[in-house]
Amino acid sequence: MGTSVTISAARDGDAEQILKLQYLCYQSEAALYGDYGIEPLTQSLDDLRAELARGCVLVARLGEEVVGSVRGSVDEDGTATIAKLIVHPRMQRHGLGRRLLTAIEEKLAEERSARRYRLFTGHRSEGNLRLYRRLGYSQVSTERVSPRLSLVLLEKEAVREAVPRDLAASA
Template identity: 65%
Template sequence: MAMSVTISAATDDDVEQILKLQYLCFQPEAERHGDYGIEPLVQTLDQLRAELDAGYVVVARLGAEVIGSVRATVEPDTTARISMLCVHPRMHRHGLGSRLLTRIEEHVRTERAATRYRLSTGHADEVGLRLYRRNGYTPVDTVASAGGRATLVTLEKEASATAFTTSA
């Protein structure tokens, strides 16, 4: 019998697996921009634990293995900052990115009163940009990354907006 993927809130027991997954998933982004000092690749376990305490982290599991993750915090202006969406490469094209995004949006809207969602991705992340657009996000800004080697695209969506799916 095949195992099914479950999506739930992360716990402190998931932190090491999340960090390893994040490191694996963000390697291509770092390579594209020639910058291996990007946050997902230099974050420590203690920093991730602090994020888990301060915000909300969702994981996708296949059995006991964490195969996807996403995080969010809600700012005082009720904008949810969504970050670090990642899915294990062997699980791409199964809809997990959209499922994780939907779950975190639902949580911050209903439990944390978010009225808008905001996230950023590299301008060359065609897969990510397509995923976010399919889920109702629109680009609102572009800025140079902290290291200056990449351009980040910021996308937003109103919490009341309904996500839609189109063929990729």
């Protein structure tokens, strides 16, 4: 009997597994841009624990192993910033990144009233760009941060569920 991947809120005890997975997942990005000093590779365990305490962090689990994660926060204008979408290399290309991104969007809309979503990725990260575009994100800007790296900012509006007519009429 196989174990299926579940998505849930991260727990305090997940910090070390998330950090190790983040380090593993960002190796390919660092190699792509020739920069091993990127923040996901230098983040401390204490910084990650602080993020877990203040933000919205989801993990994908295969049994007890964390095989994916994503983080998000919402500002006072209702703009959700989604960051550090990671999936273990052996679990990639099976829809888990899409599931995590959809789950964080739903959670941020329901619990924190997100009205739009914003994320960024490197200009050479074609797999990331394809995924985000497939899920409705559009490029809004590109910012050159170094001779080797430009960050592509993408956004999409949150989908609002239609209000049933009988509820709309009584409002």
